[in-house]
Amino acid sequence: MxxxxxxxxxxxxxxxxxxxxxxxxxxxxxxxxxxxxxxxxxxAVVIDPAVLAQEALDKMLLRPPAIGITPKPGGKGVVGMPVYLWTERGPETYGPNTASASAGGVTVTATAKVTRIVWNMGDGKSVTCTTPGTPYRAEYGKQPSPDCGHRYTAPSSTTATGKYHVTATSTWTIDWQATTGQTGQFIETRQSAVDVTVVEVQVLN
Structure with a gap:
């Protein structure tokens, strides 16, 4: 007073x-x-850098994968043909995404990026990709994806819904560092899904 x-x-x-x-x-x-x-x-007021790191994380918008897939949802794929899997590359869908928070003279900077995406293909199999994947182009033809792909061995008509329900779960790794020298890490996951149709081509002799 x-x-x-x-x-x-x-x-x-x-x-x-x-x-x-x-x-x-x-x-x-x-x-x-x-x-x-x-x-x-x-x-003295004690500043917990981990609390500031959480505040920095809360400022970020970390979205689930923006799924890219062949066959496209609404279209039809063929058994045995290469399936390409990818996500949009951006700060909110793949990273890096950075934010900071400060209090009491301490600043914490957090950087988030996707370290892997696990694709559950709806046929009982999964694919783990450590890259965002390669978007399919017509000139690739029947070549398999160089980094993130799959092949269906049965038509989706064998499932109860007639479609393969594909989920993509991204793991975000958030590394943070305080101006006081402390460091730490958070892990977050996000998930999105699509349904695809795969048919079997009958060959006539």
Whole structure:
């Protein structure tokens, strides 16, 4: 408080102002309280970098994979043909995505990026890709994907729905570093899904 209450004020309670302490005001939701601290003053506020890291993470928008797949949903693929799997590359769908948070002179910077995508293909098999995948182009023809692909060995008519339900689950790894030297890591997952139709081509002799 400035000025300090006079000696003998009820605010001092049983404390002696001549010992060098002081009365501080504390305001919380419009309610003011009076607190006595000795000569050393109020205790230092301890900043937890992990809390700031979470605040930085909360500022990011980390989306599930923006699925790209051949055959395209709504179209038809063929048993045995290469299936290409990929996601859009961007800060929100693959990273890197960066944000910071500060308090009490401490700043934490967090960087998030996808470290893998697990594709469950709906036929009981899964594909784990550590790249965003390669978008399919017509000139690739029947060549398999160089980094993230699959082949169906049975038509989707063998499933209850007549389609393969494909899910893509991305694992976001968020590394953070504080200006005080501390570091840490969070893991987040996001998932999206599509349905594809795969048919079997009958060869006539």
């Amino acid at each position: 400035n000025p300090q209450p006079p000696a003998g004020s009820f605010m001092w309670g049983e404390n002696d102002p001549s010992e060098g302490g002081a009365i501080y005001t504390s305001t919380c939701i419009d309610q003011v309280t009076f607190v006595y601290f000795g000569p050393e003053g109020p205790p």
